[in-house]
Amino acid sequence: MSDKIIKQMYDEIGEDKNILKNKNVAHLMINYNKVIGMNGVPGLDIDVKELDDGIDAKITLKKGTKVEKPVHICFGMLYKDGVQRIVLDINIEENAEVAVLAHCVFPTKNKIKHIMDARINIGKNARYSYLEKHVHGEYGLIEVYPKAKVYLDEDAHFTTEFNLIKGRVGLIDIEYEAFCKKRSILEMNAKISGSGDDIIKISEIGHLEEYARGALTTNIAVKDKAKSSVFNKLRATGAYARGHVDCKEIVLGEAVASATPIVEVLNPKAHITHEAAIGSVDKKQLETLMSRGMSEDEASDLIIKGLLS
Amino acid sequence: MNILSVENLSLIMDEKRILDNISLDIWDNHIHAIVGHNGAGKSTLASAIMGLSGYEIIEGDILFFGESLKNLSIYERSKKGITLGWQEPARYEGLKVRDFIKTPSKLNNEEINDLFRMMGMNPAEYLDRSIDKTLSGGERKKIELISILAMKPKLVLLDEPDSGIDIASIEKIFEAVKQLKENGATVILITHSKAVLKQADHIFIMCCGKILAKGEPEKIIPVWEKSCTPCNHKNNPNENELGEIK
Numbered sequence: 001m002s003d004k005i006i007k008q009m010y011d012e013i014g015e016d017k018n019i020l021k022n023k024n025v026a027h028l029m030i031n032y033n034k035v036i037g038m039n040g041v042p043g044l045d046i047d048v049k050e051l052d053d054g055i056d057a058k059i060t061l062k063k064g065t066k067v068e069k070p071v072h073i074c075f076g077m078l079y080k081d082g083v084q085r086i087v088l089d090i091n092i093e094e095n096a097e098v099a100v101l102a103h104c105v106f107p108t109k110n111k112i113k114h115i116m117d118a119r120i121n122i123g124k125n126a127r128y129s130y131l132e133k134h135v136h137g138e139y140g141l142i143e144v145y146p147k148a149k150v151y152l153d154e155d156a157h158f159t160t161e162f163n164l165i166k167g168r169v170g171l172i173d174i175e176y177e178a179f180c181k182k183r184s185i186l187e188m189n190a191k192i193s194g195s196g197d198d199i200i201k202i203s204e205i206g207h208l209e210e211y212a213r214g215a216l217t218t219n220i221a222v223k224d225k226a227k228s229s230v231f232n233k234l235r236a237t238g239a240y241a242r243g244h245v246d247c248k249e250i251v252l253g254e255a256v257a258s259a260t261p262i263v264e265v266l267n268p269k270a271h272i273t274h275e276a277a278i279g280s281v282d283k284k285q286l287e288t289l290m291s292r293g294m295s296e297d298e299a300s301d302l303i304i305k306g307l308l309s
Numbered sequence: 310m311n312i313l314s315v316e317n318l319s320l321i322m323d324e325k326r327i328l329d330n331i332s333l334d335i336w337d338n339h340i341h342a343i344v345g346h347n348g349a350g351k352s353t354l355a356s357a358i359m360g361l362s363g364y365e366i367i368e369g370d371i372l373f374f375g376e377s378l379k380n381l382s383i384y385e386r387s388k389k390g391i392t393l394g395w396q397e398p399a400r401y402e403g404l405k406v407r408d409f410i411k412t413p414s415k416l417n418n419e420e421i422n423d424l425f426r427m428m429g430m431n432p433a434e435y436l437d438r439s440i441d442k443t444l445s446g447g448e449r450k451k452i453e454l455i456s457i458l459a460m461k462p463k464l465v466l467l468d469e470p471d472s473g474i475d476i477a478s479i480e481k482i483f484e485a486v487k488q489l490k491e492n493g494a495t496v497i498l499i500t501h502s503k504a505v506l507k508q509a510d511h512i513f514i515m516c517c518g519k520i521l522a523k524g525e526p527e528k529i530i531p532v533w534e535k536s537c538t539p540c541n542h543k544n545n546p547n548e549n550e551l552g553e554i555k
Binding site: 219248292295302 | 386387391398399400404413439456
């Protein structure tokens, strides 16, 4: 049964599940509240407790460990509706390095609420990259609530990207807050396209100490009656902190979008910039593609595909 | 044979008359140039032929192979084989060069690679890059020309094809223009550069929304240099001056 579910998940994602047969690839596969697959690699501890409505996982990467191949994590909810609650406690110890490729797969007609509550500690000079790709059904019945508190120690580096690669949003409500110590680097990106009556809410906040750097980037496209609101904030408390908040939203049809980029600088030697652009598809881009033989809809789709790629 | 005829065309933009009763014939498989100073109406004429938004035709018509373009969208015009290269090509965040060129292309991958090499570019270095601010204006211009060559159009409007191009690349641009002609296309170059004018088989001088003179380059380039460089009538020609130039 587990193999069947994993195969279905990877078919939905469009990737080859055979990668999980590689002993050097760490992975954790969750369907609802059950662990259906798990593999560790030296230096990486994965401890999972099954809850009534999800799982509670503690993942620790030991000091100095560099995991060569990306760790695959998959959260799915096949053949069931209801709530899936994921509690994550992630510790990347000093000088350790890992990239995680996370897939959240909810492709069915079921009404699902996926709640992720994460606490992420990234030690001194450690690097943690978290790429989260979602596959949803076409029915707009999924609600996703990814929440995370991220703590970066000195010289740590955290990169995260959220992508909806297939299906309707339903409701996505992202809340990330990161606390960045000296010389650490924070990069948070979200790329989402909404349609129908989808709702997209994004709140990303970064606190930057001395010489820390941060970039919050959000690219959204909404059409039909979808709504999006983005609240991104960088707060610089240390000297020579640098950062940029960037939000681009394309609005089509009766969709509504709002963006609130906030920069707060509490040290005169810090420098934070912001840029927000909301509007329909750029006229020149559209007309160029139409002059190359594309219909208006095809041209809009290609421009949006680029923005969200 | 005429591929395109502009007949008594007058056009307004923001309540200002930009084109004033213009008529001209564009011959099949020739390189035409329309030369004039800034504000003469050259780019607006190109926009009107392509059907871009932002202006209103108040009189006249544009015929392509005898058929009116007036009520056709940009897309419909491009399907008939008309396309336009912008003075400053658009930037697209995230859109790969490969996807931009593939969309209109009637060529296979190796033929597209040959076009890159013709433009002095290594295809492997560019195909997976985004058409964004990481590419210079000149690089975007050459990529735009590759996309135009790849769609095998019948009529190509090139607005200031040498603008933003370094000296070493200008010859590549001219080579692409010649290639378009060899492929059977008709080209209209919008310019105020003598180097570009020299590529043309036939030239129109435009000023204040009117066609002032037309003819072979040997006849028209001296007129342009004598009467328009610098502009003797400050973009406001009276009838006498028009007469002199004609």
